[in-house]
Amino acid sequence: MSTPSLLILPGDGIGPEVMAEVRKVIAWFGDRRGLTFTVEEDLVGGAAYDAHGVPLHDDTMARAQEADAVLLGAVGGPRYDDLDFSVKPERGLLRLRKEMDLFANLRPAQCFDALADFSSLKKEVVAGLDIMIVRELTSGVYFGEPRGIFEEGNERVGINTQRYTESEIDRIARAAFDLARKRDGRVCSMEKANVMESGILWREVVQKVHDADYPDVELSHMYADAGAMQLCRWPKQFDVIVTDNLFGDLLSDAAAMLTGSLGMLPSASLGAPMPNGRPKALYEPVHGSAPDIAGQGKANPIACVLSFAMALRYSFDNGDEASRLEGAVEQVLADGLRTGDLLGEEGGSPVSTVEMGDAIVAALEKSL
Numbered sequence: 001m002s003t004p005s006l007l008i009l010p011g012d013g014i015g016p017e018v019m020a021e022v023r024k025v026i027a028w029f030g031d032r033r034g035l036t037f038t039v040e041e042d043l044v045g046g047a048a049y050d051a052h053g054v055p056l057h058d059d060t061m062a063r064a065q066e067a068d069a070v071l072l073g074a075v076g077g078p079r080y081d082d083l084d085f086s087v088k089p090e091r092g093l094l095r096l097r098k099e100m101d102l103f104a105n106l107r108p109a110q111c112f113d114a115l116a117d118f119s120s121l122k123k124e125v126v127a128g129l130d131i132m133i134v135r136e137l138t139s140g141v142y143f144g145e146p147r148g149i150f151e152e153g154n155e156r157v158g159i160n161t162q163r164y165t166e167s168e169i170d171r172i173a174r175a176a177f178d179l180a181r182k183r184d185g186r187v188c189s190m191e192k193a194n195v196m197e198s199g200i201l202w203r204e205v206v207q208k209v210h211d212a213d214y215p216d217v218e219l220s221h222m223y224a225d226a227g228a229m230q231l232c233r234w235p236k237q238f239d240v241i242v243t244d245n246l247f248g249d250l251l252s253d254a255a256a257m258l259t260g261s262l263g264m265l266p267s268a269s270l271g272a273p274m275p276n277g278r279p280k281a282l283y284e285p286v287h288g289s290a291p292d293i294a295g296q297g298k299a300n301p302i303a304c305v306l307s308f309a310m311a312l313r314y315s316f317d318n319g320d321e322a323s324r325l326e327g328a329v330e331q332v333l334a335d336g337l338r339t340g341d342l343l344g345e346e347g348g349s350p351v352s353t354v355e356m357g358d359a360i361v362a363a364l365e366k367s368l
Ligand code: NAD
Pocket: 014, 018, 073, 074, 075, 076, 077, 078, 090, 093, 262, 263, 264, 284, 285, 286, 287, 288, 289, 290, 291, 292, 293, 298, 299, 300, 301, 303, 339, 341
């Protein structure tokens, strides 16, 4: 097989700072584990606007379509706030998601033991937590027609439509089952089949896909409101949760807070398989460009590093090396290293972005 390719788009604000640390990690895997990638770098967001007058150049879009995986830092910043909507930095990211047809958004909620005190829940409820929320990203109530604000009699009515086709449900279900096979082998599907027809169809199709092609994966169904309660009560009961666009939006943000800081949260968006069998894929931290700390060496690079770990696991089928990298992050946290965002009320002295990156590479070296 040819060397896999990675397109790196650092973007704006802290994006380039955290990505520089990921590049050290990528270099380490090449030097020490023989895991080499063809790495290309390009512009997105405000950086692309400054260079080309658009937040994503057509050539960059074409390179993203060709790459085995795209790794993005963050986009946006106050400098671009007054730009026309069509060229705002965020449009670059939206174009990538749309044209690559990234229909499955993966948001892990993983709680490292050393940070369990950061959660708003009790330590024993979240310590060691490792769940994955798979949210359908390109359909559902945010896209369904009819939509709009209409006149009805002597008042106005706001309308949005929840709409899912069987094929849309089928493909997100498969994405969830495939992921579960790389994890603990369990999927919980969440909808509101008790009150919504789209939920009844969702449940039927997920069950059908399971019975036909994934009998080895354990499948359960839960109403999304009950699921939200269970996420707060005992989140460790879940492995993979699959749900629609709207419920996924809410449940993934709620699950994110189980783990504490924004600087720790990776994500992935996956599309259909390419001819080489790998899914189209974009990996990025959940956080934005953090203009308040950009250029000061304060950013936590862990969310971006863990996004690369997701790429190793889900694009490059290398769960062992992904676990090695997650283990290195766990080790530096256990050793007490903290960027500013990870210092609790008791304070302490923060390490810089570069020091955190170096410590992760040193922990990788120790893992050999
Ligand atoms: P943000 O995520 O950039 O920052 C929110 C807060 O979290 C800030 O106080 C920031 O300093 C802190 N923070 C975020 N990431 C951190 C990290 N890695 N280490 C330490 N602290 C971190 O959200 P915001 O302030 O609402 O938005 C800033 C800009 O980013 C805006 O232009 C927004 O549109 C853009 N944005 C981009 C993305 C993306 O690229 N995917 C996502 C959200 C926001």
